[in-house]
Structures are given as structure tokens and as C-alpha cells.
Amino acid sequence: MEKAVALSPASLAAAGRLGRWDRVYLGSSFCQALLPGARDLEAALKAGARGVTLATPLLTGAALAAFLPELKRMLKMFPGLEISVNDLGLMTAVRVKFGRGPKLSLARPVSIDLIRMDKTALVRFMRKHGVSRLESDEADMVRQLPGSFPFPVDFHYPFKYRAMSRLCPRTGRLNSACAGTCAGRAERISGPDGCILELFENGYFTRNRPFTGGRVERLVFTPSCPPGKR
Amino acid sequence: MKLQAGVGSFGELERAIRDGADELYCGVYSVPSHVEGGRNFSSAQEVVHAASLAREAGRRLYFAANEVHTEGLEGTARLIRDLAGRGVHGAIVKDLALFCRMKALKVRTELILSTLSCCMNARTLGFYKGLGVTRLALPEQLAPEEARELVRNRLGIGTEVFHKARECCHNFNGLCFLDCRGLDTNACKKNYRLGKKRFEMPRLGAAEHLGDLYDYYSMGVGTLKIGRSPDPEMQRLIFGEAKRLLALLRAGGGREMFVSEGLRVMSAYDRAYKFVMERKGWKKR
Numbered sequence: 356m357e358k359a360v361a362l363s364p365a366s367l368a369a370a371g372r373l374g375r376w377d378r379v380y381l382g383s384s385f386c387q388a389l390l391p392g393a394r395d396l397e398a399a400l401k402a403g404a405r406g407v408t409l410a411t412p413l414l415t416g417a418a419l420a421a422f423l424p425e426l427k428r429m430l431k432m433f434p435g436l437e438i439s440v441n442d443l444g445l446m447t448a449v450r451v452k453f454g455r456g457p458k459l460s461l462a463r464p465v466s467i468d469l470i471r472m473d474k475t476a477l478v479r480f481m482r483k484h485g486v487s488r489l490e491s492d493e494a495d496m497v498r499q500l501p502g503s504f505p506f507p508v509d510f511h512y513p514f515k516y517r518a519m520s521r522l523c524p525r526t527g528r529l530n531s532a533c534a535g536t537c538a539g540r541a542e543r544i545s546g547p548d549g550c551i552l553e554l555f556e557n558g559y560f561t562r563n564r565p566f567t568g569g570r571v572e573r574l575v576f577t578p579s580c581p582p583g584k585r
Numbered sequence: 586m587k588l589q590a591g592v593g594s595f596g597e598l599e600r601a602i603r604d605g606a607d608e609l610y611c612g613v614y615s616v617p618s619h620v621e622g623g624r625n626f627s628s629a630q631e632v633v634h635a636a637s638l639a640r641e642a643g644r645r646l647y648f649a650a651n652e653v654h655t656e657g658l659e660g661t662a663r664l665i666r667d668l669a670g671r672g673v674h675g676a677i678v679k680d681l682a683l684f685c686r687m688k689a690l691k692v693r694t695e696l697i698l699s700t701l702s703c704c705m706n707a708r709t710l711g712f713y714k715g716l717g718v719t720r721l722a723l724p725e726q727l728a729p730e731e732a733r734e735l736v737r738n739r740l741g742i743g744t745e746v747f748h749k750a751r752e753c754c755h756n757f758n759g760l761c762f763l764d765c766r767g768l769d770t771n772a773c774k775k776n777y778r779l780g781k782k783r784f785e786m787p788r789l790g791a792a793e794h795l796g797d798l799y800d801y802y803s804m805g806v807g808t809l810k811i812g813r814s815p816d817p818e819m820q821r822l823i824f825g826e827a828k829r830l831l832a833l834l835r836a837g838g839g840r841e842m843f844v845s846e847g848l849r850v851m852s853a854y855d856r857a858y859k860f861v862m863e864r865k866g867w868k869k870r
Contacts, residue, residue, distance in 0.1 A: 413703055413705050413757075414705060414706060415705050415706060415727065415731040416705070416706035416707055416708075416731065416734040416735075417731065419706050419708060442705065442706070442709060443704075443708075443709045443712045443713075444705070444706040444707070444708030444709035444710075444711075444712065445708070446712075447708055447709075447711065447712050448708050464757075464760040465703075465760070467760070467762070468759065468760060469681065471654040471655065472654050472655060472680055472681060472682040473654070473655045473658050473682040473686075474655070476658075476681065476682035476685050476686070477682070479685070480681055480682075480685075516762070517761075517762050517763050518756040518757070518760070518761040518762060518763045518772075518773070519756055519757050519760055519761075520726075520755065520756050520757070520786060520787060521726035521727075521757065522787040522788065522789070523787070524784075524786065524787055527787040529728060542779055542780075543779075544777040544778065544779045544784050545777060545778050546772070546775045546776075546777050547775060547776060547777075548775070550764075550772065550775075552772075552777070554779070554784075559756070559763065559786070
């Protein structure tokens with residue numbers, strides 16, 4: 356079982372040495388203000404990252420246009436990069452601009468929707484676009500994947516996705532205008548009926564446990580505050 | 586800009602046509618279509634009849650099938666093909682598998698990409714164009730400036746926007762798995778505590794949404810869309826409000842004037858909503 360840690364650029368500096376993890380997910384699957392750049396990749400590699408997956412969220416046109424040249428630099432810097440995609444525009448752009456080389460993984464939250472679609476169609480979709488991994492945080496959905504499902508699953512914990520906002524929950528402003536001040540810190544919010552959600556980046560989560568059944572081949576841990584600050 | 590109204594009964598359909606809706610859309614209960622507390626027709630036969638009534642009045646009727654996953658995929662694709670052959674003008678779709686299945690079945694009809702699909706940029710729109718999409722319901726979470734490349738796309742794909750000042754999710758609606766049963770039971774509308782402080786999930790205010798609507802109108806978005814509602818009276822109010830806002834837009838005047846007049850219109854409708862809600866024993870949203 357491969358073990359990975361997920362860090363945003365904002366929390367990378369405090370994370371310390373990364374060599375104890377098989378892989379680092381760098382960036383954010385939820386917030387486009389936390390897109391990884393070449394400097395972040397360089398810092399992760401200097402900190403001992405052995406394998407790197409760039410985590411990317413849904414992207415506005417401007418964010419996508421700005422990210423592609425940065426991605427080109429990062430692919431040159433570390434040709435073994437994996438790219439975890441939510442945005443179908445980014446997925447197609449990677450294939451058009453960089454060919455079949457870069458490995459793609461289907462990221463949360465879009466994967467949470469797509470894992471519910473017809474599995475034959477899901478497999479066909481992933482094959483057609485060269486997507487070689489599926490990410491999830493739902494043990495029950497991973498269990499339901501057929502034994503013949505041909506792709507490995509990356510299981511994320513301890514945050515199970517519930518919803519995501521375009522407005523930063525901390526500032527109330529569009530996340531394209533944010534400076535990443537959340538810095539990888541999770542905060543708990545509690546509702547009047549006792550429901551509890553974890554506020555992390557621009558998303559709302561509940562807690563889950565690591566799951567290693569089914570097609571899971573990689574566990575991805577997201578620290579609730581930068582590891583160095585524990 | 587055209588007005589498109591969601592309807593859930595023949596009464597609503599007739600009223601929407603009489604009140605001036607340019608287009609209509611509806612669902613059936615047997616096909617998931619993200620209708621939060623709203624109403625649908627009971628059978629495909631009713632949808633076909635609704636389409637013929639719409640056609641007689643010179644209107645188009647679309648069929649919503651935008652929450653279909655594994656279950657009912659084949660049946661829904663065939664249903665859309667059947668409806669397209671019987672006068673329904675097009676379908677509102679989200680699921681990739683459904684698009685692919687319809688393509689395989691050679692379904693020839695107008696396809697509106699649901700707002701739930703979170704199509705955030707022109708490259709993503711190009712991807713969906715390949716699946717047969719002819720119109721896009723803009724994601725609720727995009728700002729007009731961000732949506733410009735979608736609205737002015739060179740793919741020949743038209744765009745529509747919801748009446749967001751009245752109907753807009755706090756979070757990405759197609760990717761929200763919070764409890765959502767309508768009105769104030771929705772998890773996104775609750776008052777939370779963050780430590781000792783009060784916390785509410787952020788959302789834009791009416792003035793910001795009205796400003797956005799002005800920008801969308803100026804940019805050339807083709808359709809203003811009104812969702813289906815749990816109650817016909819409420820539906821009629823929301824439609825009336827949207828119609829008045831559209832009249833203000835058509836009358837010209839600047840953005841500031843539209844926002845200010847639009848807030849006045851909304852304030853009048855707020856009182857009507859409150860009255861209807863109190864009469865029905867609903868809590869304030």
C-alpha cells in the first residue's frame with residue numbers, strides 16, 4: 356500500500372521533511388487559489404518528496420490559462436509528475452498539449468459524482484482520456500466497484516467531502532481573489548442540530564477512516580494542520 | 586434574453602404560457618432531475634401532452650433528466666429519444682454516461698448541459714460540445730467576468746442563467762452532498778458555530794446577484810431561467826419577479842440603476858413570498 360500526504364502550497368513550508376511518504380499530493384483539489392506552481396514543486400522536491408501528484412481543482416478559464424505554462428515548467432522539472440484532475444478542460448488540455456505522457460488521476464469532488472455513473476461508461480471514459488487512477492473518500496462506493504474495475508483507487512482520509520464553495524468560507528470572497536491564508540488548517544463548525552462539519556480550504560467535510568479494501572492501492576492523508584505546526 | 590420557466594403541472598404550464606414564458610421545462614418523477622422539493626409530471630405521456638400544448642402556443646418544452654446516474658440510464662436515454670420524436674424540443678442533461686448513451690443511440694435533439702455539470706471554462710465546454718451539447722446552463726458559481734469566454738464561445742453554444750438573486754445554491758450545486766430537503770432544512774442555510782463565533786456558509790447578496798444579472802444580460806446570455814418550485818403560487822411569484830427584472834433590463838439604464846430598481850422589485854416580492862409562506866405554515870427561508 357502506497358502512503359501519500361496531501362499538502363497545499365500554503366501548508367508545504369511547515370510540513371518538514373517529506374521523505375517518509377511515498378508520495379506528496381501538492382496543491383488543492385478544491386480551491387483554485389491553492390494551485391501548485393514550479394516553486395512549490397521545487398520546495399517539495401528539496402524537502403525530499405519521492406513521488407509527486409499535482410492536485411488541481413475546477414478552474415475558471417483565466418486560472419486554467421495561467422496554470423498551463425506553469426504545468427509545462429513543472430513537467431520539465433519532474434517528468435514523472437502525476438496530475439490529479441477535477442476539471443475536464445484541464446484534462447483535455449493536458450492531452451492536447453503534453454500528449455499521453457503525464458499520468459492523470461480523477462480527483463475528488465468530481466470523482467465522487469463520476470464514481471456513481473454507469474461503471475462501463477466510467478471505464479470507457481477513463482480509458483479514452485488516459486486517466487489511470489480514481490480517487491475517493493467513500494469506503495462504501497469503493498467496495499461497490501466491480502472486481503474487474505481496471506484502475507487503482509487512491510483513498511483520501513481523514514476528510515470525507517460533502518460540499519465546496521466558490522466563495523472562501525473565511526473571507527466570503529471569490530477564491531480566485533484569495534491569498535491562501537487558511538494555510539492547510541481545518542476548523543470544526545457545529546450546527547444547531549448537532550451536525551458537525553470540518554471546514555477545510557473552501558470545502559466542508561466530515562471525518563472518515565482510512566480504507567484499504569477493494570481496489571485501493573494508495574492511502575492519501577491530509578493533515579488537519581501543517582505537520583510542522585502540530 | 587428569453588424567459589424559461591420550470592413547470593410541474595398542467596396548471597403551471599398554462600399559467601406560464603399565459604404569463605409570457607418563452608420556453609418551458611419539466612421533469613417526470615421517475616427520472617431524477619434535481620428538483621429540490623419541486624414538482625414534476627407523473628408520466629412521459631403527460632410530458633408529450635405538455636409539449637403539444639407548448640407547441641400550440643408557439644413555445645418550446647425541454648425535458649430535465651439531470652441527475653441520472655447508473656440506475657435508469659438506458660431507460661432515460663431511450664425516453665429522451667422517444668420524447669424528442671414526439672415533440673419535446675430537447676433535454677437538460679448532466680451525466681456523462683447519459684450523454685454517451687444518447688450518442689450511441691443517435692438521439693437527435695437539443696441538449697442543454699445542466700448547471701450541475703460545473704462547466705467552468707471554454708475547454709470544458711469544447712469537451713461537452715463533442716458529446717452533443719447545444720446550450721449551456723452557466724454554473725451558478727461563476728462570476729460574469731469569468732463566464733465571458735463561455736458566453737462568447739465560438740462553438741455555437743447558447744447560454745442560460747438562473748434567476749440567482751432568488752434561486753442560488755450556497756455551494757457548487759452539482760457537487761453538494763449536504764442534506765438538502767428544501768426551505769430551511771438545508772444544511773447550507775443553517776447557523777453554525779465556529780468556536781465561539783457564529784458561522785454561515787457564504788453566499789452573495791441580492792444586490793450582487795442583480796449586478797451579475799445585468800452583466801450577463803449585457804454580455805448576451807440568451808435565457809433567464811426560473812427553477813421548478815414546491816408550490817404553484819411560489820412559482821408564479823418567482824416568474825413574475827423575473828419578468829419584471831427582465832423588463833427593467835430591456836428598458837435600458839445603467840447597472841447601478843438596474844440594481845437599485847431591481848432591489849425595489851425584489852423587496853415587493855419579498856413581502857408576497859412572506860405572505861405565501863406564512864399562509865402555508867412554512868418557515869422563512
